[in-house]
Amino acid sequence: MSDWRRRIGRARAFLAASAALAAVGWAVAAGLAVLELTIAADAVLGLPRGLRVAALPTAVVMGLVTLAARLWAGRRTWSLSAVALFVESVAPELRFRLVTAVDPAYRDTEAASRMERSGPAVNWDGRVRRSGLSRVMRPMAAAALAAVLLAFTPEGLTRRTVEPAPGDLLERRSTGVGGDPLAHIVVTIDPPAYVAGASAVLEDPAQVQALAGSGMTISGNGSPDGVAFRTEASLRDAESADEGWRVRTTMPVGPQLAQLVTSGRSRSLLLLPTADSVPEVLLTVPTRDTVLGEPGGILPLRAILRDDHGLGRAWFEVLVSTGQGESFDVAAYRRGAVTLSGREGEVRAAIDLADLDVGFGAFLHIRAVGRDRNTVTGPGIGVSETRTVRVARRGEYDSLAVDVMPLLPSDSSLLSQRLLIDLAEALVRRRPDLDADVYATEAQRIGRDQVRLRRRVAEILFMRLGDEEGGEHAHGDEEEDDAAPMTPEALLAAAERATEEGMGEALDFHGDETPVVAVNRPLLEAYNAMWDAGRALAVGDPVTALPYMHAALSAIQRARAAERIYLRGRPAAVVVDLPQVRLSGSVPDEAPAGRSAGVPGVREVLAARVRAVVNQLIAGDPEVLDSLLTLRVSALATAPDVALALERAAEAVRAGGDPSAFVREAYARLGGSAAGTRAQELWSVVP
Amino acid sequence: MSEFVFATAQYESGDWDSAPLVPANVIDAVARYTSVPVAPTGVIVSLASREVLRYPLLYLTGHLPVRFTAAERVTLAHYLDRGGMLFVDDHNHDIDGAFHLTATEELERVAGPLVELPNDHRLYRAFFAFDGPPTTTHELNGWGDNLVHRHLQAVLRGDRIAVLYSNKDYSSEWSYHPQNKRFLSVDNTRFAVNVVVYALSS
Numbered sequence: 001m002s003d004w005r006r007r008i009g010r011a012r013a014f015l016a017a018s019a020a021l022a023a024v025g026w027a028v029a030a031g032l033a034v035l036e037l038t039i040a041a042d043a044v045l046g047l048p049r050g051l052r053v054a055a056l057p058t059a060v061v062m063g064l065v066t067l068a069a070r071l072w073a074g075r076r077t078w079s080l081s082a083v084a085l086f087v088e089s090v091a092p093e094l095r096f097r098l099v100t101a102v103d104p105a106y107r108d109t110e111a112a113s114r115m116e117r118s119g120p121a122v123n124w125d126g127r128v129r130r131s132g133l134s135r136v137m138r139p140m141a142a143a144a145l146a147a148v149l150l151a152f153t154p155e156g157l158t159r160r161t162v163e164p165a166p167g168d169l170l171e172r173r174s175t176g177v178g179g180d181p182l183a184h185i186v187v188t189i190d191p192p193a194y195v196a197g198a199s200a201v202l203e204d205p206a207q208v209q210a211l212a213g214s215g216m217t218i219s220g221n222g223s224p225d226g227v228a229f230r231t232e233a234s235l236r237d238a239e240s241a242d243e244g245w246r247v248r249t250t251m252p253v254g255p256q257l258a259q260l261v262t263s264g265r266s267r268s269l270l271l272l273p274t275a276d277s278v279p280e281v282l283l284t285v286p287t288r289d290t291v292l293g294e295p296g297g298i299l300p301l302r303a304i305l306r307d308d309h310g311l312g313r314a315w316f317e318v319l320v321s322t323g324q325g326e327s328f329d330v331a332a333y334r335r336g337a338v339t340l341s342g343r344e345g346e347v348r349a350a351i352d353l354a355d356l357d358v359g360f361g362a363f364l365h366i367r368a369v370g371r372d373r374n375t376v377t378g379p380g381i382g383v384s385e386t387r388t389v390r391v392a393r394r395g396e397y398d399s400l401a402v403d404v405m406p407l408l409p410s411d412s413s414l415l416s417q418r419l420l421i422d423l424a425e426a427l428v429r430r431r432p433d434l435d436a437d438v439y440a441t442e443a444q445r446i447g448r449d450q451v452r453l454r455r456r457v458a459e460i461l462f463m464r465l466g467d468e469e470g471g472e473h474a475h476g477d478e479e480e481d482d483a484a485p486m487t488p489e490a491l492l493a494a495a496e497r498a499t500e501e502g503m504g505e506a507l508d509f510h511g512d513e514t515p516v517v518a519v520n521r522p523l524l525e526a527y528n529a530m531w532d533a534g535r536a537l538a539v540g541d542p543v544t545a546l547p548y549m550h551a552a553l554s555a556i557q558r559a560r561a562a563e564r565i566y567l568r569g570r571p572a573a574v575v576v577d578l579p580q581v582r583l584s585g586s587v588p589d590e591a592p593a594g595r596s597a598g599v600p601g602v603r604e605v606l607a608a609r610v611r612a613v614v615n616q617l618i619a620g621d622p623e624v625l626d627s628l629l630t631l632r633v634s635a636l637a638t639a640p641d642v643a644l645a646l647e648r649a650a651e652a653v654r655a656g657g658d659p660s661a662f663v664r665e666a667y668a669r670l671g672g673s674a675a676g677t678r679a680q681e682l683w684s685v686v687p
Numbered sequence: 688m689s690e691f692v693f694a695t696a697q698y699e700s701g702d703w704d705s706a707p708l709v710p711a712n713v714i715d716a717v718a719r720y721t722s723v724p725v726a727p728t729g730v731i732v733s734l735a736s737r738e739v740l741r742y743p744l745l746y747l748t749g750h751l752p753v754r755f756t757a758a759e760r761v762t763l764a765h766y767l768d769r770g771g772m773l774f775v776d777d778h779n780h781d782i783d784g785a786f787h788l789t790a791t792e793e794l795e796r797v798a799g800p801l802v803e804l805p806n807d808h809r810l811y812r813a814f815f816a817f818d819g820p821p822t823t824t825h826e827l828n829g830w831g832d833n834l835v836h837r838h839l840q841a842v843l844r845g846d847r848i849a850v851l852y853s854n855k856d857y858s859s860e861w862s863y864h865p866q867n868k869r870f871l872s873v874d875n876t877r878f879a880v881n882v883v884v885y886a887l888s889s
Contacts, residue, residue, distance in 0.1 A: 321752065321785045330785050365752055365789065383792065386754050574711035576727045576865060578718045585719035585874065605888050612845060623768075 019074030025139025031063030032146030166201035181222030213376025278380035279370035303368030440540030447537025526555035715865035780856030
């Protein structure tokens with residue numbers, strides 16, 4: 001390769017490198033400029049953290065864009081023709097020989113030869129180097145200047161922009177200096193050790209929500225003198241820390257309104273603890289209540305547990321109860337205790353019933369218990385559903401153990417009705433052999449038995465309908481007396497009406513009704529059929545009577561087969577004779593206790609309920625509207641002025657407004673003194 | 688003003704109706720000593736039914752293990768949240784009895800921790816003045832757990848009693864026909880008046 005070609009190649013490389021270096025310089029300068037502008041703006045205006053977080057990425061992007069733009073602008077340095085032209089510009093004595101020589105169109109012409117001959121005589125290398133360096137100087141100087149400026153910026157300001165972090169609000173020292181130490185506060189929350197969670201930092205919070213028992217450090221700028229942290233139960237002074245003040249406290253178990261106070265002003269801080277939930281425990285084995293035939297064997301147990309912050313221990317509790325009535329022996333056992341870690345776990349055990357001294361007829365109540373690792377407000381203990389495992393009574397399965405109900409009187413009716421049918425059918429069969437008078441007399445004899453049987457059914461029927469036994473007579477029905485005050489049909493209709501109330505809802509009893517009402521309808525049908533059969537038999541016509549007699553038998557069978565419901569039933573209702581006992585009580589002198597005058601008045605009770613509403617408002621209870629409305633209704637009769645104020649408060653809540661003024665008004669009208677009271681403090685922060 | 692109706696809670700498990708004469712006796716006592724309008728008979732209301740919300744005071748007792756159904760738990764929690772008061776009495780008068788062990792567990796699960804109620808609580812001054820829960824004969828005859836329970840227990844909502852829990856066995860003490868009060872030198876149902884008046888005024 002000829003000499004001039006090597007030199008033009010070196011020039012191109014040098015110029016390309018200088019162009020790249022200049023681009024880097026400009027890029028660095030641009031990026032640092034963005035950061036410095038952000039820092040300056042933050043120092044003057046106090047930029048929010050969101051803007052500061054964006055500063056560094058913006059600076060990087062700005063630098064990259066600048067770099068790309070400058071590299072694009074310097075792309076000509078890679079062109080040999082462009083470099084030759086540049087060389088011609090710094091070494092005009094070349095008289096365009098170099099440009100012509102590098103031009104591909106003239107590669108094989110005399111131009112290259114001329115360059116070979118005269119090129120070494122022209123020293124352009126030094127001039128190209130100087131020119132290239134001069135192009136690098138400015139961007140490098142700019143980058144250096146930006147770096148120096150950044151280096152001399154106060155560290156706190158730089159960190160707020162380069163590494164913005166929660167809580168760096170206080171690093172702007174201007175806050176609180178010579179001014180309000182409560183202007184800005186930072187609350188650092190350290191969860192309890194058992195949670196092993198990360199700290200959280202809140203800037204200028206109005207409320208702090210954290211796990212009960214969490215450590216809280218409240219910091220601010222300015223002098224600690226006169227700064228104090230006040231809760232309902234305590235008052236503590238701030239201590240000096242990091243050119244500012246600091247108060248350490250603990251998140252209480254219940255919501256509290258705390259206040260930071262100085263001599264000049266106060267600042268409220270609502271402390272809202274979140275509870276550590278108790279473990280959720282699900283007993284998976286046994287899956288359901290069951291009955292064991294024998295008091296022996298192994299009973300497997302399994303439960304799964306889950307907790308929001310971590311499980312500690314788990315075990316099974318077994319309650320073995322034996323006895324009946326008021327005499328019970330109960331023994332409690334703990335089985336399968338294990339230590340758990342993590343948020344989910346499982347516990348298994350197998351209990352040998354022989355070890356628990358379980359006998360026939362015993363009940364086992366089994367549940368799983370889980371305890372979390374809460375060492376601050378706990379431990380939280382969760383329990384599963386209880387499963388009941390019953391051991392059968394001795395001999396329970398050896399025989400059919402049924403509580404026998406006394407035979408219904410209708411059972412004897414059944415036998416008699418069947419007998420009467422047999423008699424009637426026999427009479428009909430014998431009819432060809434009998435005289436008409438004998439036939440009629442026999443039929444009437446069966447008819448009288450039918451009447452007696454009907455009366456017996458009536459006794460059962462009307463007794464169940466709440467009438468006295470023998471109710472058929474009570475309604476004036478004399479034997480064979482068609483002139484009775486009530487006809488059988490009317491009587492039946494009355495009975496039907498009485499019975500309809502229970503039909504179709506046999507398990508839904510009212511008042512003193514009994515379940516047996518449900519079996520009355522077939523008895524009524526039997527009763528009705530017996531009337532018709534009796535009439536036919538009375539006129540000596542057993543053929544006509546037999547279908548009715550069969551109908552009566554069928555109805556009695558249905559009554560007999562009807563569902564019988566055995567309930568514990570209700571105790572007899574005792575009705576207190578209020579007029580007789582009203583204010584008849586007296587307190588003997590020797591009695592240890594006397595009447596108290598401590599019954600609160602209506603307005604006093606209302607005032608207490610208003611205070612409860614205030615607590616609901618503070619706690620953000622979504623049911624406060626319901627409470628206000630309920631309270632308003634309560635106040636309508638006795639304190640309409642209070643009701644009006646409460647109505648306005650409810651409207652304010654509905655509209656998302658501030659009900660404080662109306663609640664205060666209601667309280668004041670009830671005689672409550674809002675000024676200077678705890679209530680006043682609370683109401684002043686009702687959102 | 689609507690009249691006070693004494694309501695007995697009926698729950699699925701156990702023997703909720705083990706003290707059938709207590710309601711009449713409490714009603715008699717309320718009428719005997721106060722002018723509170725009161726219904727002459729009590730009502731029985733399912734603990735799983737929203738009907739309970741009609742009554743400011745619910746009475747619950749029994750001997751047997753108590754296990755609320757899911758519906759009973761939900762309704763009871765709602766009832767207590769809405770200002771109702773549940774009066775639970777252990778008919779076993781036994782600190783380790785099946786009712787006590789299971790009922791307290793269920794109550795704490797639904798309503799929160801039971802705490803010892805101070806004997807100077809407003810309940811004991813709500814109408815008659817007592818130095819604490821009145822002693823029952825069962826505590827004195829040694830038939831139960833041989834203990835005189837000095838305090839009642841309660842689940843408190845603020846300063847209000849949401850659940851009043853007794854091991855005293857008032858269910859046995861008060862389960863007699865009110866007409867038989869004439870045989871007593873001191874009416875032992877006066878504390879029931881305090882419970883009712885407190886429930887109505889808290």
